[in-house]
Amino acid sequence: MKVGVFDSGIGGLTVVKSLLEHQLFEEIIYFGDTARVPYGIKDKNTIVRYSLEALEFFKNFDIDLLITACNTVSAYALEEMRSQAPFDVIGVVEPGIIATQNALDDKHSNILVLATQATINSKAYETLLQRADFKNITSKATGLFVPIIEEGLFEGEVLQSVMTHYFKEVPCPDAIILGCTHFPLISQTIGSYFGHKATLIHSGEAIVEYLEAHYKFEKKFSNPKLKFFASENPEALRAIARDWLSVET
Numbered sequence: 001m002k003v004g005v006f007d008s009g010i011g012g013l014t015v016v017k018s019l020l021e022h023q024l025f026e027e028i029i030y031f032g033d034t035a036r037v038p039y040g041i042k043d044k045n046t047i048v049r050y051s052l053e054a055l056e057f058f059k060n061f062d063i064d065l066l067i068t069a070c071n072t073v074s075a076y077a078l079e080e081m082r083s084q085a086p087f088d089v090i091g092v093v094e095p096g097i098i099a100t101q102n103a104l105d106d107k108h109s110n111i112l113v114l115a116t117q118a119t120i121n122s123k124a125y126e127t128l129l130q131r132a133d134f135k136n137i138t139s140k141a142t143g144l145f146v147p148i149i150e151e152g153l154f155e156g157e158v159l160q161s162v163m164t165h166y167f168k169e170v171p172c173p174d175a176i177i178l179g180c181t182h183f184p185l186i187s188q189t190i191g192s193y194f195g196h197k198a199t200l201i202h203s204g205e206a207i208v209e210y211l212e213a214h215y216k217f218e219k220k221f222s223n224p225k226l227k228f229f230a231s232e233n234p235e236a237l238r239a240i241a242r243d244w245l246s247v248e249t
């Protein structure tokens with residue numbers, strides 16, 4: 001199978017990392033809208049418009065499936081994309097909810113959802129968690145993490161003080177949904193803030209679980225073809241891909 005992965009920027013490479021680890025695809029085509037990132041502070045109309053433009057880009061490739069690695073896109077634009085796509089389009093919200101359900105037996109567990117302002121405003125995670133009968137949900141827009149991660153600060157003083165700012169009144173969570181492509185890069189630091197007591201739900205791992213449950217993968221591809229595109233400075237994105245994913249680009 002040939003898969004497309006769409007993100008607002010570089011963060012979706014965390015999802016590509018999981019796809020590569022599980023060797024599911026023969027070819028992966030990545031597009032990051034680096035010219036227009038961040039999506040997480042934009043309104044629904046803009047997010048949908050940008051997402052449909054990205055969809056047009058992916059129509060140039062003969063893909064079997066498109067993964068919207070971006071939580072903000074998954075929260076707002078999935079239905080519109082699906083209605084215009086000649087291939088399946090999968091977001092990261094539903095797989096994240098399924099992974100949370102698989103991780104927690106107790107419906108009274110404390111769940112902390114971390115995401116961009118737009119994703120939190122959409123209530124996409126909250127609504128599905130409530131539908132799954134979870135009672136104790138705290139949603140927190142933690143957009144400041146995005147530029148800090150882009151700066152390469154995965155631990156240290158700056159991150160620590162931003163975590164204190166965001167988390168000081170948050171009840172100790174049993175599970176944390178990392179509802180933004182960037183957050184897996186600081187999952188260790190977030191986990192340690194809460195004493196490593198919480199299960200961390202990572203979009204990349206959740207989507208792999210979801211794919212394996214819904215599609216048939218007959219072969220493993222240890223050396224898939226990779227193509228990385230970006231709407232601005234594709235060379236910078238390729239350099240980050242080489243660094244984070246240890247691949248040739």
Ligand code: DGL
Pocket residue numbers: 007008009011012037038039040041069070071072073116119146179180181182
């Ligand atoms: N990719 C976005 C997400 O997962 C985070 C960065 C942005 O705001 O565009 O929600």
